[in-house]
Amino acid sequence: MNESNGTAPETDLWELRLYVAGQSPKSMTAFANLKRICEEHLPGKYKIEIIDLLINPQLAAGDQIIAIPTLVRRLPEPVRKIVGDLRDSERTLVGLQLRLASPVRDGK
Amino acid sequence: MNLPKTPTGIEGFDEITSGGLPRSRTALVCGGPGCGKTLFAMEFLVRGATHYGEAGVFMAFEETAAELTENVRSLGFDLDSLQARKKLILDFVRVERSEIEETGEYDLDGLFIRLAHAIESIGAKRAVIDTVESLFSGFSNEALLRAELRRLFRWLKDKGVTAIVTGERGERALTRYGLEEYISDCVIFLDQRVEEQVATRRLRIVKYRGTSHFANEYPFVIADDGINLLPITSLGLKHQVLAERVSTGIARLDTMLGGQGFFRGSTVLVSGTAGTGKSSVSAQFVNAACQRGESCLYISFEESPSQIIRNMRSIGLNLEQWIKKGLLRFHAIRATAFGLETHAVSLQRLVNGVKPKIVVVDPVDGLLDAGNRRDASATVTRIMDFLKSRGITVLMSNLTRGAEAPEKTQLDISSLVDTWLLLRDIELGGERNRAMYILKSRGMAHSNQIREFLITGQGIELADVYLGPEGALTGSARLAQEARERAGALARRQDLERKTRERERKRQALEARIMAMRKEFESQDLQLQELIEEEESASGELGRDCERMALSRKADRSGPQNTGEAADE
Numbered sequence: 001m002n003e004s005n006g007t008a009p010e011t012d013l014w015e016l017r018l019y020v021a022g023q024s025p026k027s028m029t030a031f032a033n034l035k036r037i038c039e040e041h042l043p044g045k046y047k048i049e050i051i052d053l054l055i056n057p058q059l060a061a062g063d064q065i066i067a068i069p070t071l072v073r074r075l076p077e078p079v080r081k082i083v084g085d086l087r088d089s090e091r092t093l094v095g096l097q098l099r100l101a102s103p104v105r106d107g108k
Numbered sequence: 109m110n111l112p113k114t115p116t117g118i119e120g121f122d123e124i125t126s127g128g129l130p131r132s133r134t135a136l137v138c139g140g141p142g143c144g145k146t147l148f149a150m151e152f153l154v155r156g157a158t159h160y161g162e163a164g165v166f167m168a169f170e171e172t173a174a175e176l177t178e179n180v181r182s183l184g185f186d187l188d189s190l191q192a193r194k195k196l197i198l199d200f201v202r203v204e205r206s207e208i209e210e211t212g213e214y215d216l217d218g219l220f221i222r223l224a225h226a227i228e229s230i231g232a233k234r235a236v237i238d239t240v241e242s243l244f245s246g247f248s249n250e251a252l253l254r255a256e257l258r259r260l261f262r263w264l265k266d267k268g269v270t271a272i273v274t275g276e277r278g279e280r281a282l283t284r285y286g287l288e289e290y291i292s293d294c295v296i297f298l299d300q301r302v303e304e305q306v307a308t309r310r311l312r313i314v315k316y317r318g319t320s321h322f323a324n325e326y327p328f329v330i331a332d333d334g335i336n337l338l339p340i341t342s343l344g345l346k347h348q349v350l351a352e353r354v355s356t357g358i359a360r361l362d363t364m365l366g367g368q369g370f371f372r373g374s375t376v377l378v379s380g381t382a383g384t385g386k387s388s389v390s391a392q393f394v395n396a397a398c399q400r401g402e403s404c405l406y407i408s409f410e411e412s413p414s415q416i417i418r419n420m421r422s423i424g425l426n427l428e429q430w431i432k433k434g435l436l437r438f439h440a441i442r443a444t445a446f447g448l449e450t451h452a453v454s455l456q457r458l459v460n461g462v463k464p465k466i467v468v469v470d471p472v473d474g475l476l477d478a479g480n481r482r483d484a485s486a487t488v489t490r491i492m493d494f495l496k497s498r499g500i501t502v503l504m505s506n507l508t509r510g511a512e513a514p515e516k517t518q519l520d521i522s523s524l525v526d527t528w529l530l531l532r533d534i535e536l537g538g539e540r541n542r543a544m545y546i547l548k549s550r551g552m553a554h555s556n557q558i559r560e561f562l563i564t565g566q567g568i569e570l571a572d573v574y575l576g577p578e579g580a581l582t583g584s585a586r587l588a589q590e591a592r593e594r595a596g597a598l599a600r601r602q603d604l605e606r607k608t609r610e611r612e613r614k615r616q617a618l619e620a621r622i623m624a625m626r627k628e629f630e631s632q633d634l635q636l637q638e639l640i641e642e643e644e645s646a647s648g649e650l651g652r653d654c655e656r657m658a659l660s661r662k663a664d665r666s667g668p669q670n671t672g673e674a675a676d677e
Contacts, residue, residue, distance in 0.1 A: 019218065021218070030212070053217070053221040057225035066222075067216055067217075067219075081207050081208045091210075
């Protein structure tokens with residue numbers, strides 16, 4: 001069950017953080033895309049924390065946030081960052097290391 | 109009328125920009141690696157916090173807060189303390205391309221929010237982003253980055269923050285990513301060049317909207333308290349002129365200089381070939397100043413202080429006592445140890461610290477070795493302007509090479525010199541003697557005579573040179589000539605006496621001849637008299653004879669036509 005087929009190691013919980021700045025369209029799109037991808041690929045194993053830098057600007061320094069929106073994979077380690085509204089599911093999955101970048105696609 | 113400015117507090121920079129950086133605008137400071145742009149930006153914040161009460165935010169992309177703090181500690185910048193006092197925020201932004209995946213649209217609001225948060229938390233009026241170009245290595249969407257940078261600069265302006273962004277020098281443009289296109293108000297270029305194995309840093313204002321600025325490159329140094337610019341043009345010719353006089357320490361020279369010596373605050377050049385006594389003149393001048401209780405700074409480019417002290421002891425000058433009394437300060441350094449600008453700045457700093465009345469630069473040629481000729485004379489000009497503006501009397505020595513005309517100085521600074529003493533060798537009769545004269549001395553009646561310059565065990569003395577039909581003579585030639593002179597005078601006196609006697613003799617002879625001639629004349633005269641009387645009596649006889657004859661021939665008294673008939677009758 002735990003055998004790795006080239007993707008990220010299976011862990012109990014994926015801890016994800018999405019940094020946004022208010023209710024901007026880009027932020028809203030990013031959240032919607034993230035939610036969809038997680039439901040599809042990590043059902044029941046993920047936790048999304050939304051951090052609005054307009055409310056908590058001091059939190060930007062911790063994860064070295066420059067761009068908005070930024071998705072940070074806190075767990076499993078190592079930390080990964082994906083910048084943008086996550087419209088490209090493939091790239092998002094590669095960024096999260098839920099899927100290897102081509103050519104090894106047969107694992108799925 | 110003028111643009112409002114924010115002073116940087118960087119030595120010399122505010123002077124050349126008439127006030128500093130444009131307030132509430134973003135300035136670009138660019139240059140190659142190691143040119144000093146990070147330091148420039150940091151000093152802007154530190155001085156703002158310490159001198160002008162303006163807090164600042166330093167957003168660093170390349171160095172961590174700890175590294176930055178460490179790097180500037182040697183310059184006396186205590187960033188930890190400034191941060192603790194909420195005068196400064198160091199925010200290190202790490203951009204790691206390898207951990208970032210990009211998908212879809214994004215903007216740099218994160219950066220804006222961080223910066224805004226930092227600015228607001230301490231009420232910062234100044235900000236630095238060093239170097240904003242790191243973003244280009246972290247994100248792939250260049251078009252988006254450019255649009256966001258434009259927005260950033262506009263946003264900083266709206267915030268009323270005076271900011272510096274730094275940029276790495278590019279191949280063709282000023283910066284690698286052409287940041288100068290977005291900065292319209294002020295662009296400063298820093299450069300470090302190595303010429304003749306000496307590195308010199310330079311600053312150039314490429315653009316400064318609404319402010320007249322000189323297009324010059326300004327040399328600067330990173331001294332132990334930050335950046336120091338020595339502006340070429342800022343000092344001008346506005347210094348106060350002093351009428352006070354200051355003794356040269358050589359009584360006879362004072363006499364030659366209108367009886368009182370140099371003007372206080374003037375620039376004196378002592379030039380001469382090797383071994384003509386330039387250092388001795390300098391030392392004597394310094395010695396006299398110390399005796400008056402004036403503090404002196406002696407900058408030596410050739411000899412160590414102990415060597416100068418030993419050498420001057422041999423001519424009866426005890427300089428050591430003045431060092432002990434704190435009146436004399438030596439600054440001995442090889443001219444080639446630093447670049448020209450470092451010398452100029454260290455001199456400026458020394459003068460500000462020691463506050464001397466007299467500065468000796470021995471020899472000023474030392475500076476020539478530290479840069480090219482044009483730089484050197486510009487630097488010496490600035491040094492002189494600077495010293496003049498502080499009323500300091502400067503004595504510089506200058507070594508003239510044998511082949512050159514002594515009036516031509518190496519540094520082409522002669523026009524800046526107020527009093528110019530020339531020392532020269534006079535080779536004559538198998539010996540070499542020293543002579544001194546005043547080539548010029550502005551604003552005073554001075555002697556135009558050449559004096560023999562004697563270095564004795566009691567210091568320098570000036571003696572009259574022999575001036576005669578054979579030119580100026582010095583040394584033993586002068587003594588010999590003087591002896592010859594005396595012998596000649598005796599001979600002439602004897603000659604005169606002889607001539608007087610002869611004249612008397614001639615007069616007597618002449619008188620005797622006159623007497624003889626007069627006697628001869630008298631005897632001739634007598635003879636002539638007798639002759640005349642004889643003649644007169646003779647002619648009287650003839651007349652009487654004729655009458656007697658006529659009477660006897662019964663001649664009438666008719667005309668001459670009848671003479672023949674009369675004769676026939």
